[in-house]
Amino acid sequence: MAASTLVSSADLGPVSRGLESARFRKSRPDRSTPPAAEVGSASPAPGFHFELKPRDVKTHLDRFVIQQDEAKKVLSVALCDHFQHVRLTLAGQKAPFYTKQNVLLLGPTGVGKTHLIRSAAELIGVPFVKADATKFSETGYVGGDVEDLVRDLIRRVGGDVSKAEHGIIYLDEVDKLAGSDTGGRDVSGKGVQINLLKLMEDADVPVVSPNDIMGQMQSIMPRPGQPPREAGATINTRHILFIVSGAFAGLTSHIRQRLALAGKEIPGGRDADLLDLAVTSDFIAYGFEPEFIGRLPVRVACQPLGENDLYDVMRRSESSLLRQYERAFAAYGIEVKWRADGLRRIARLAATEGTGARGLMTVCERALRDFKFELPSTEVRRFSVTRELVDDPKAALAKLLGD
Ligand SMILES: Nc1ncnc2c1ncn2[C@@H]1O[C@H](COP(=O)(O)OP(=O)(O)OP(=O)(O)O)[C@@H](O)[C@H]1O
Numbered sequence: 034m035a036a037s038t039l040v041s042s043a044d045l046g047p048v049s050r051g052l053e054s055a056r057f058r059k060s061r062p063d064r065s066t067p068p069a070a071e072v073g074s075a076s077p078a079p080g081f082h083f084e085l086k087p088r089d090v091k092t093h094l095d096r097f098v099i100q101q102d103e104a105k106k107v108l109s110v111a112l113c114d115h116f117q118h119v120r121l122t123l124a125g126q127k128a129p130f131y132t133k134q135n136v137l138l139l140g141p142t143g144v145g146k147t148h149l150i151r152s153a154a155e156l157i158g159v160p161f162v163k164a165d166a167t168k169f170s171e172t173g174y175v176g177g178d179v180e181d182l183v184r185d186l187i188r189r190v191g192g193d194v195s196k197a198e199h200g201i202i203y204l205d206e207v208d209k210l211a212g213s214d215t216g217g218r219d220v221s222g223k224g225v226q227i228n229l230l231k232l233m234e235d236a237d238v239p240v241v242s243p244n245d246i247m248g249q250m251q252s253i254m255p256r257p258g259q260p261p262r263e264a265g266a267t268i269n270t271r272h273i274l275f276i277v278s279g280a281f282a283g284l285t286s287h288i289r290q291r292l293a294l295a296g297k298e299i300p301g302g303r304d305a306d307l308l309d310l311a312v313t314s315d316f317i318a319y320g321f322e323p324e325f326i327g328r329l330p331v332r333v334a335c336q337p338l339g340e341n342d343l344y345d346v347m348r349r350s351e352s353s354l355l356r357q358y359e360r361a362f363a364a365y366g367i368e369v370k371w372r373a374d375g376l377r378r379i380a381r382l383a384a385t386e387g388t389g390a391r392g393l394m395t396v397c398e399r400a401l402r403d404f405k406f407e408l409p410s411t412e413v414r415r416f417s418v419t420r421e422l423v424d425d426p427k428a429a430l431a432k433l434l435g436d
């Protein structure tokens with residue numbers, strides 16, 4: 034019984050428990066017919082409706098992501114601007130000079146960049162795909178083809194192109210695309226940057242890849258129960274939001290150099306604070322194409338997580354890994370109690386790992402792996418994670434079993 038109580042109390046549920054105000058309706062807006070609403074009208078779009086305000090998004094993100102206040106605010110505004118624009122466009126409002134607010138997230142590993150975007154996408158209710166920029170190549174022969182990202186969005190929503198057309202594409206490790214001529218890649222990251230340019234703005238991508246022979250066959254002869262796809266069907270990317278991220282470790286030296294040349298004061302302190310000062314010329318000096326970096330007008334840096342932040346990640350985040358451990362033990366009817374001194378110790382050790390919140394998992398795994406192996410086959414029904422346990426798990430386990 035204890036097990037089931039524990040599971041339900043620990044199960045915080047999916048992010049979708051949050052504010053749910055943007056959802057798709059079935060119909061696909063038809064661009065070939067004139068919009069139902071008059072220009073300038075803000076009546077609800079037939080295919081998409083979105084009512085969130087930036088503060089709603091930030092409040093939601095606060096439940097899952099600790100710190101990163103600036104990134105949360107900037108993201109909330111960019112996401113709301115984008116999806117309000119999508120809604121108004123679909124309602125018939127024209128905005129011929131609108132520039133898409135694609136986002137560049139900078140910051141070290143494991144501090145919540147992906148977590149932020151994933152949580153936001155779940156709240157907004159739009160499809161989301163994530164990929165590493167390193168898996169793409171200029172030609173698509175060696176790595177993937179960047180257009181596959183858009184097709185992945187379609188797959189994510191079971192083939193519904195109209196939903197995929199308002200998705201979010203998240204590309205990690207974009208810093209690896211810079212100056213890659215020396216990076217030992219078969220083809221340059223520069224080519225990948227160029228391939229991304231059109232996609233990030235407004236491109237029509239074939240729904241079935243020209244290289245996908247099976248897919249081409251299936252669109253001619255659909256499987257039983259599958260609707261036939263119109264030949265040459267495409268998906269448009271103008272409403273797909275692109276968010277890219279990377280650690281940009283070497284960027285700070287370009288920032289320092291620029292500030293020094295201009296005779297400006299170079300702020301001391303952490304490199305991460307310096308990243309906030311990055312301007313377009315720094316990214317170009319780092320090895321990005323001006324056209325690429327120019328299409329990422331919203332830029333914000335995530336900060337490293339200190340020991341106290343890591344403690345909060347465990348204690349306050351609804352996505353805390355403690356819930357994962359509680360569930361794992363609860364499956365065998367075992368209750369875990371987390372003592373404050375134990376959590377403090379975990380946070381301290383995790384901070385020394387230098388991998389952000391990922392360090393928490395490393396430390397917990399080390400501390401609890403013997404407990405996970407031994408306890409399910411014993412009579413023990415509860416135990417506490419204390420500082421002593423974290424420092425010497427073997428001794429703590431022996432004592433628990435002895436008792
Ligand atoms: N600020 C945070 N608040 C709460 N949890 C966090 C935070 N940062 C990271 N985490 C946890 O750590 C895990 C890894 O974080 P995430 O994937 O967001 O890292 P990242 O910044 O994208 O790193 P990388 O650059 O290596 O991709 C997340 O799944 C989440 O559980």
Ligand SMILES: [Mg+2]
Pocket residue numbers: 146147148205
């Ligand atoms: Mg990530």
